[in-house]
Amino acid sequence: MPNMRFRSKPVVFLLLLSFTPPVLADEHAFVLKPTRSLLDLPKPTQATPLFMYADQIKGVKDSQFEATGHVEMRRLGQRVWADYLLYLQQSQELHATGSIRFDQNRNTLLGPELHLNLKTGTGDMPHPRYNLGETNAHGQAESLHIASRENYTLSNATYTTCSADKEDWILKAGTLNINQGTQIGEARDVTISWLGVPFLYSPWMDFPLNSQRKSGFLGPVFGATTKGGSELTVPYYWNIAPNMDATLAPRVMQKRGILLNNEFRYLQPSYTGEVRLNVLPSDMLTKTSRTYFGLKHQQTLPANLLGAINYNYVSDDSYFRDLSDSINSASQINLLREGVLSYNDGGWWNAQMRVQRFQTLQDPAALVVVPYHRTPQISLNALHPIATGTFKFNSEFVDFSHPTAVNGQRVVLYPSISYPLISSPGVFVTPKIGFHSTTYSMGANNAAQLPANQTRSLPIISLDSGLFFDQETSLWNPNYIQTLEPRAYFVHIPYRDQSRLPVFDTAQAGFNFDQIFSENRFIGSDRVGDANQVTTALTSRLLDRESGEERMRFILGQRFSSISPKVNLTIPTGTTNKSDILLGFSARASRTWSMDSLLQYNPSLARNELFNASARYQPEPGKVLNFGYRFMRNTLNIPNNFIDHINVSAQWPLYGRWGSVVRTNFSLHENRLVEGLAGLEYNQDCWTIRMVAQRFAVSTAQASTGFFLQLELNGLVKVGPDPLQTLRQSIPGYTKTNQPPNSASLPNLYD
Incomplete structure (x- = not known):
């Protein structure tokens, strides 16, 4: 600490005390509880004690004090180091010059000069360098205005979460407002540079200073698929209320047009849900309008009742095969449409009523049987102890309906x-x-x-x-x-x-x-x-x-x-x-090796009916190898109809900061690739780039191929599609390798 160095020289100590001792005790109590956030400290008042150290201090009683030579001023939650400091007691104005360091709320401000009003908490600093302790972000500016202990406004400023000696990405803004009260940064006339190359400009943007939700544009998503061509998605997140938000994400596809993706989520003490509406007004390939609508709602009702709705609709059978970018959604067949009302008082019996229908999406090359609708299904179940035994009762009434098959109850x-x-x-x-x-x-x-x-x-x-x-x-x-x-x-x-x-x-x-x-x-x-x-x-x-x-x-x-x-x-x-x-x-077998297998053997026919085997090697996070084999004969006894798949997936570092991901699911019987994924990941201290190519079957005769590129600037924005969910599903044991940014260090001006 700088004051430890000061002790080696003649020091004048001054305590301006106009308050009672309990305040000092409170300050000591804070020191004994380091987990307490500085943001929670009580705001200094006119009576808060002020401590000052310097080589020389002189002044006029009840008027002003002037300190020179290795000056340190300490006040509750605030410290100032300077070569020269003038303090006016009546107005509580502070003016410091020299090598200024101002610590407040875990933030550090460095500059040649500081004007600060300790009563109002406002001040100014020309040509500052700053470090935000909560996020480890730092930068510099032409000027800085301190509006309060949590609010700073900088002109012609820079912002980054990279280390001070390797600023790979930098946000430059004409005006930058840092509000630690709301944990939001707001910038105007913004240019973002990566590796010295400007790649993104915006007249205005805001970003979270922590992981909280906030309104604003998210990183644009670039990609390309064989079904849609080159793609660009510009999502906007709207934080409507603490319990309500929406995401609007227009997706521009070169071959098809603009798909308007919309999601609305809500949460209340008695109900929760989400609504999705995706509309492609005019598909340039099919010459039709294409739509998806989804509603999920769950609500607690009076009298121990619980209600739920799950409704899904698409305009045509090929909607997911043409417009999806993942194998899970592309392979959907039966879209659920149901409403449920259940009763459960926590006792020994419960009841439920359900109305259930499906929209079946047919693949012309492999038609499936349309399932029955339940209109309705009513069940009553009970479980009750009797002496040392258990009485169980299951019952249901179902009205089955089908467009072509026999109906009945x-x-x-x-x-x-x-x-x-x-x-x-x-x-x-x-x-x-x-x-x-x-x-x-x-x-x-x-x-x-x-x-x-x-x-x-x-x-x-x-x-x-x-x-x-x-x-x-x-x-x-x-x-x-x-x-x-x-x-x-x-x-x-x-x-x-x-x-x-x-x-x-x-x-x-x-x-x-x-x-x-x-x-x-x-x-x-x-x-x-x-x-x-x-x-x-x-x-x-x-x-x-x-x-x-x-x-x-x-x-x-x-x-x-x-x-x-x-x-x-x-x-x-x-x-x-x-x-x-x-x-x-x-x-x-060890901390790193595990395996699982199952064999179903038919002794009458002397043959295997099913065999699954998998093994995993994972010595540490970011390193995993998965090997799998699956064989299963078709239960319909159709000749030469069976599953015979080899599955290999891995996440492994290559050289330096480069890492790789790969997934292969290959059908030996059909001699075709069911799903393939390959990608590279480069992880720096403050940014990560991911490049992923994926190909998967969307039907018996069709496949979709896509290439996605994402640049993640830690603590600011992600540009491009997020492949993390796909990687976690495709590669069991996958671990995100980039961690929160390391502390951005500022030089010690007193060394």
């Missing part, structure tokens, strides 16, 4: 009771009995000529049991515990002929470890599979004794049946009494 009632016979840390046995009843009403003139009214009722009996053993092991590591967890699950469901029942919302369940321990091999209530079967599984894990972290897991399971299942949808379930074998293995 379905009522499902399913009460059940489970009762744990044994429940201890090492063993559990839980029997369960239930009665599943389903009633259909379809009318006599339905298109499929099914009976108008049908009922299916059957009991469901199950018994779930398991053991848990553990022991210390030195095979892998003396600090590990190995477990052995056998489990057996029995289900009995009698056969009922269901071939004349409609299929509204039911499908064959995927075969996995969750499904083999469930009662029904179907998803939905239109089919309840007959069963007299036992599922057995064995799990073994390695646990870290100290942290409890799972280091390795091995699981093997298979289902055995005493009957050949007869209930099916359109696909025969086969005559074998043994299911496929499931084998899973996962491990975290």
Whole structure:
């Protein structure tokens, strides 16, 4: 500190005290609590004590003081160092010259001269250099006006968050206002230069001094896609209120025209939501107007009710395939339209009513079945303890409607009771009995000529049991515990002929470890599979004794049946009494390596039905390698129809500050690229540039290719599309490498 140097010379100390000792105690209390922000300090008053150090101090009592030689003036939250200082007591005017340093509210101002009124907090400094302690931003100006302790106005000023010795980007403004009260910077006649090259001019702009929301133009977005050509988006963010905002983002596409993207968000104590409206008035390629509308709203209502709306609409089937810039939105098929009203008082029962429809977007080369609408769906569920057991009740009424298929209503009632016979840390046995009843009403003139009214009722009996053993092991590591967890699950469901029942919302369940321990091999209530079967599984894990972290897991399971299942949808379930074998293995071999795998093997046909394997190497943030392979036969038994994909993705530094990102999802069976991404990232202390090229399939016969370039000036603006969401989705473990800017240092004038 400068005052430590002053001690080596003759020092005159002056305390101007016109207040009582508690103020001094408050100042000391602040020193003992460094986490308190200077912005929260009480404003100095006329009675606030003032301390002054100097080689020489002289003055007139109750009039003025004059200090020369290594002057330091200290006041609550303020310090001034100078070669010469004149202080007028009556007006509290301060005039300092020489090598001025003025510290206030974590900010530092350097200059040759300072005029400051300690009573009003206003002042002026010619040719200043400044450092904003809250954001580490700094710069210089022709002149500076101090409007208050939080508000500064600079003329012909510069602004940057780069280090003082390497100012790679600089904002130059005719007028720059820094308001730390509102945490907003406002500039006029603005030019932004990067690496010495001016690339952006604006007559006016404002920017946040921290991460808070504020109104203003966001960085322009440049890009190019095969579907839209060269593109430019200029988004404007409108901070309407603390609980309400909007984003207007016109997107100019060379091949298609101007797509007007609009988003409005709102938040209230009892409701929240967002509205999106995108309009392309005249697509130059299709010669049509194209629109997307989306509404999401959720609201808490009186009497423990909760309402929600999710509505989506597009003007045509190809909207997302033509205009989307990500694989997730381009692959949308069924757009949800539903309204929900639910009741839940936190007790043992709840109810819900839903009206649900879909807009199905068809790909002419691969048509999909339009799902049923639910108009409405009403459910009532309960869960209540009975003695040491549990009573559960599930029920629903659904009115299914479809433009071409059979329509009808379905009522499902399913009460059940489970009762744990044994429940201890090492063993559990839980029997369960239930009665599943389903009633259909379809009318006599339905298109499929099914009976108008049908009922299916059957009991469901199950018994779930398991053991848990553990022991210390030195095979892998003396600090590990190995477990052995056998489990057996029995289900009995009698056969009922269901071939004349409609299929509204039911499908064959995927075969996995969750499904083999469930009662029904179907998803939905239109089919309840007959069963007299036992599922057995064995799990073994390695646990870290100290942290409890799972280091390795091995699981093997298979289902055995005493009957050949007869209930099916359109696909025969086969005559074998043994299911496929499931084998899973996962491990975290070290802090950097992890892997996961699952194998589904058909012993009857001696072939693999499914195999997934993935591995990840991540030694530190910014370094990750992912390897994956996925094979799955088509459940429709269509010859030569299966998934056979290799997936490789990585984020890895190259040389110096350069880094790379890559993602490849390749179909071996179709011999085509499903998704590909490659990019470079250069990270400096105060800016980052990202270049990303992406290609992904939007349909069976079409693909979209795009190239995006983003320049991020830390603490100011992002110019170009933000690829971070795409990178996080495409590359598991991706980490943003540029951190908040380092402190921008100012030279010590007293060295």
